[in-house]
Amino acid sequence: MILDKRKLAMAAGLVLAFLFYSFHLYTSLPAGHKSATAMADRGKLLWQDYNCNACYQIYGLGGYLGPDLTNAYSRRGPEYIKAFLKNGTDIMPNFHLADDDISELEAYLRDVDASGKADPRTFTINRDGTIAQE
């Protein structure tokens, strides 16, 4: 039987470590203070308003009906993205977006594209099981 005192000490130690880890992350965010432009931020909110993530992924996370769009901007180009947003597809509804909305969503996807590469082929696999990107 572990004594109550010991259990409390272990729990308190873990909670303190967790709080330290959490607040350390909040105050030293991984990408620093590289903020998106106001336009890209509005685009991100539109992305959420239309729940685009239910069908598409960013960095592999999201729904799986559509493809990963992290690097769609550099792979497909802005015109291709605009055409999609303007008309929808056989599967994707036409949201009848205004031109400003389309530009903001495009700015968001440009911003996401600039943040890194999500294509798994760009990773090298190390012998210890970790992965790295150049």
Place this chain on the structure above:
Amino acid sequence: MERLHRNKISTEKIFILFALLLLAGAMLFGLLGALQYLIPGLLKSRLSFERVRPLHVSSVVFWIIMATMGTAISFLQEHTGKKLYSAQLLGIQLWIFILTIICILTSYCLGIFGGREYWEFPPLLSIPVVIGWILFLINFIKSAGSLKNQPVYVWMWLTGIVFFLFTYIESNLWVLPYFRNNVVNDMTIQWKSYGSMVGSWNMLIYGSSIFLMDKISNNKTYSHSSIAFALYFTGLFNLMFNWGHHIYTLPTQPYVKNISYLVSMTELVILGRIIYNWKHSVSAAKKLFHETAYRFLLAADLWIFLTLLLAIAMSVPAINVYTHGTHITVAHTMGATIGINSFLLLAMAFDILNEGCRSLEPYKKMLNRGILTANISLLIFWLSLIAAGIIKARWQMSGLQLPFSVMMQALRPWFIIFFLSGIALTTGFLLIIYPLVKNQLVCHLKWTIKRRKSSIRTKAALAME
């Protein structure tokens, strides 16, 4: 009076009954979503996939949350042998959640979103969720008393409640531009909160299942043992630090990934214990197999083993780079939420709802058929998602990448199996849900009629006087 009272549906039972309705709804939305995979553009103008997916996922998440709250509150009272600190607070908590969930599902149907993975509703609706949860916390702390000499499940309940509150608030930090303004920062905090949040509801559910196992086997030695607490601390350690595997491919801090990779390997201890305990589980199964609740627990045991195997494999970055972004992730998520969470919660729901004016004995055959159908179909369902995931993983990694739509076409046979096994899975679950809900409603109806009759009699007697 006592007998009359047993028929009334208690607040805890309403939590569970509402949760069961959400589960039934979730499966129907799931089937619709799977059909939309097969018939592209189905219901595109009215109920397209970006509405159906959150309807499915949020119904599932709230099935788990409502059932978890109802069972923990119910078992807590059995554990203390006393009534809850405040029945009124519990009633308020119940109605806050019911009304909020109705608003959430309605907002999806209307196409109004907050658009965050798993919590796709507008962030304002998070306020009542937090308030309801705080009421839960207050009631729990006041009812449970001190931690002195408490079994492991009380620690687990408390941990689950506190950490869910913390991580739920954390998952809403995106409303502040400071956290939202950079996609990498935003996704790091988002998945930090989600990883730990799942760990916290698992704490609550595993806590209740340990309570239930003690109750069925009539033996309380395990829940006070050192091994139980050692496993609890291993679970807590994972809850806190093992969330980075969701974001191995995100260009975030390397230490986030390395910590997660290292911590996830402690799960091997849990896996080892399951294998070591196998013989014991089999002999317990022989003794307790007649107990319906135990059959759910046994099924969950098997799914814990399969899910943990997959989870540990996916925690290795070198494997994760293949599985990430494919249906293997969906297999893992659904395997865990159906095979573990749902089966455990159904075991508890069965135990709690079995106490009423009508026995569930006449439905035993139906329940057993439901359990068997659900398990066999879940295995096929799970394997079909893994098969689809493997094809997608190969496509993701191939040098000469065919168009996305061509790859999706290649997955079609597996989506057909996914849909068909989904129908069988839904049927299995409905065979379980139906008697549980029906029995309670009939009891409640009887209680209402009896109460009305007795009040008419009292009034008549008064009039005679």
